[in-house]
Amino acid sequence: MTFQRRLVVVCAGGLMISMGLCGGARAFEEQSAQDQPPATDGGSSPSYQSRTAELRQQQLASAGGTSESERAVAAAINWLARHQNPDGSWGCAKFTSQCKDSSCRKHPKGGIGGGGGADYPTAATAFGLLPFLAAGQTHQTNGPYRKVIENGLVWMTKNQDEETGRFGGGNMYEHGLATIAICEAYGLSKDPKLKNLAQGAIRFTEDAQNDVSGGWHYTANPTTVGDTSVFGWQFMSLKSAQMAGLKVDPQTIAKAKKFLTSVSKGKASGLYSYMPESGPTPAMSSVGLLCRQHSGMKRSDAAMTEGMNYVMANLNGAKSDSYFLYYASQVMHNLPGPEWDTWNRTTRNHLVSTQVREDCAAGSWAPSEHTAGPVMSTSIHALTLEVYYRYMPTYAPVYANEPKIELPKKE
């Protein structure tokens, strides 16, 4: 199957629209008619075990989730399911075709670029899928959303380039997001039909890296050194792949470490900037710290303390910046203690209290800064409330077997 399609791209730190031709991949759908494995809850990679029903409840209770936060996640997932397009995709702009009333149209038209008219279907479909996957639900688990997830995966894999493994039209934001989603879907389900598609996506990510700087930017193989925002999505897709048991080239990780060092700031190098020459920001620091946590930096490292204090000092800013909130909540969750308790209580209550509760829009959140439409804002806020069980806590000894992306020592 081949087709031509206009692709538009969303990014979390700005807006990029690209046009591209996309050759149809060996779509997941075309392979799934035969040899369908039985539904299972127990076949996921060990690193994804925190999302199984039993461990999810344990993690929720021990890390500070509540019945209210879980109800908010359930409502968000329900809203996403009700606003999936009939073809399995989601859209940043086209989300109202299934609406029962006009309440969803009251949401602002997206915070990125101010226009809100573009649809960004590849990124939106990845955002549509991720909250289901974070709760351990896949196209093979028994549940009310099994078909929703399957249709989303079918649409996404149809839009993967068969030769290169690339998702979308060439923007690394959308490729990174879709790669995280397919790696998680494979890691959770171990569905063999997804393995090569996920591995192919990772190969494209590896090929797209700037070999000198170790960074990624809007387009593959950039002439610039790259930026921390695009870098974060690629790095976390590599982490997702490792968790799923897929191959990740150690050289890619070694080069990525160089980039992280080049954008680290502060007395202890615990703050991070968008590019090497710019100053640190709370959002970029959260991205950098999370990548460091997943690549072996010790909790006792002075950089981690410096970064955590900086994030905490900007706690109030997280209420109006969903992107910062998303990354910083993961960073803080990995640092249990009084700071996490304060962070969690404040942000959890903020999210629960700001979710729409009435009519068709029930379960959604209005877009804030750095979110393009309610699909992205609802997804990223649901993922923030799934922080308790989406990943195993980095520094808890009981999870010492979790694969880590190993980076060389800092120069």
Ligand SMILES: [Zn+2]
């Ligand atoms: Zn609606």
